[in-house]
Amino acid sequence: MEKRNERRVILFPLPLQGCINPMLQLAKILFSRGFSITIIHTSFNAPKSLDHPLFTFSQIEDGLSETQTKSRDVLLQLTLLNNNCEKPLREGLAKLIKPDSDSGTTEEMKISCLIDDSGWVFTQSVAESFNIPRLVLCAYKFTFFLGHLLVPQIRREGFLPLPDSEAEELVPVFPPLRKKDLVRIMGKSGQVEQLDSYLVKILETTKPASGIIVMSCEELDQDSLAESHKVFNFPIFPIGPSHIHDVPASSSSLFEPDQSCIPWLDKRETRSVLYVSLGSIVTLTESEFLEIACGLKNSDLAFLWVVRPGSVHGRDWIESLPLGFIESLEGKGKIVKWAPQLDILAHRATGSFLTHNGWNSTLESICEGVPMISLPFVWDQLLNARFISDVWRIGIHLEGRIERREIERAVRRLMVESEGDEIRERIKVLQDEVRRSVKRGGSSSRSLDELVDRISSF
Missing domain, CATH: 3.40.50.2000 (Glycogen Phosphorylase B;)
Incomplete structure (x- = not known):
């Protein structure tokens, strides 16, 4: 100093x-x-x-x-x-x-x-x-x-x-x-x-x-x-x-992150978890929330999902989920109110990121070499998502389709299929360039x- x-x-x-x-x-x-x-x-x-x-x-x-x-x-x-x-x-x-x-x-x-x-x-x-x-x-x-x-x-x-x-x-x-x-x-x-x-x-x-x-x-x-x-x-x-x-790290989050995320990730295999977070402002209808929930469950892959309190119209938190939904995940899914995002993206178990593509989240994902599934809602998120899918080709764009089959398909394309490997190679190149800067x-x-x-x- x-x-x-x-x-x-x-x-x-x-x-x-x-x-x-x-x-x-x-x-x-x-x-x-x-x-x-x-x-x-x-x-x-x-x-x-x-x-x-x-x-x-x-x-x-x-x-x-x-x-x-x-x-x-x-x-x-x-x-x-x-x-x-x-x-x-x-x-x-x-x-x-x-x-x-x-x-x-x-x-x-x-x-x-x-x-x-x-x-x-x-x-x-x-x-x-x-x-x-x-x-x-x-x-x-x-x-x-x-x-x-x-x-x-x-x-x-x-x-x-x-x-x-x-x-x-x-x-x-x-x-x-x-x-x-x-x-x-x-x-x-x-x-x-x-x-x-x-x-x-x-x-x-x-x-x-x-x-x-x-x-x-x-x-x-x-x-x-x-x-x-x-x-x-x-x-x-x-x-x-x-x-x-x-420079020394410190938190600037307005919300209290759930620190149980990291021990949960520690128990997962490398690149096996989809991280889902739509930021601090985005809100969903109850129907959209349920489509995302079903898409994540139907992918049959592990996920860590941030659902901000009040982010679902008319609901306090996740009470819209069907009875027995959490139990049916059999430990593959974890839902929290807020998360230590930098730590999660840097974790070896995190394989991809379903994101709203705010610029901070986009940068953080690039810097950790984590491919993205883009679900932009407003403002600059729409442009950032285009760069992710169309220019840098380091992710998949949902094109606004909040539908369980589309979400399940995008998750499996990125996490399981060969397309995901190709995307991961491209983001690794970009990650190295940005970190060198x-x-x-x-x-x-x-x-x-x-x-x-x-x-x-x-």
């Missing part, structure tokens, strides 16, 4: 699990490079400060009601948070920069920069008012970040309505998405104006920033990084995957050095 250089970096994560993880991983990396770290966070989905004793945490009020915090409408939550948090962030920064005498400290803090998630659209003006450089964290695959900013333009050009005959066609300006994927990304009809306005603000408030930190690497995002100069005229730092950098001299390692130099220059 390097000596503190007395320069402090302020990080402000968006309060969603998929955004908190990479921000705190970035904090650990910068701390290892000698910077002091302060995390400003909302009361909604506050990170667990006790898990990160070397950082300073400062909470601001977000103004969300209890009902709003429980909403499944993520766009609504993001809109409310951006509307509510500007004044609290401004006040919080003022207190950090110029502590009052009541705090026992009168010395002004030396702040190098503010790093916040691209989903915050008011922070550029706040940073400018304090004369603090701002860096933007992109928690998506950079291909998606560039592409999703085009959604308002695509809509204006009359993309919809979409004829059924064009559903499978590629989207020329947003490869490798198919048109049917883009329809799902473009959102519900009642949210069109709200989504487009939000995306325009993201672009407008990112352009004046001092750079973008990307949680990807050149090996996974080469084409989009090469195109970035057409949109942005500042440095871009692809330093990912952040979780495999050589963070080693000394690799693309991400070089980019991290450039980022540290950039922050030190402020």
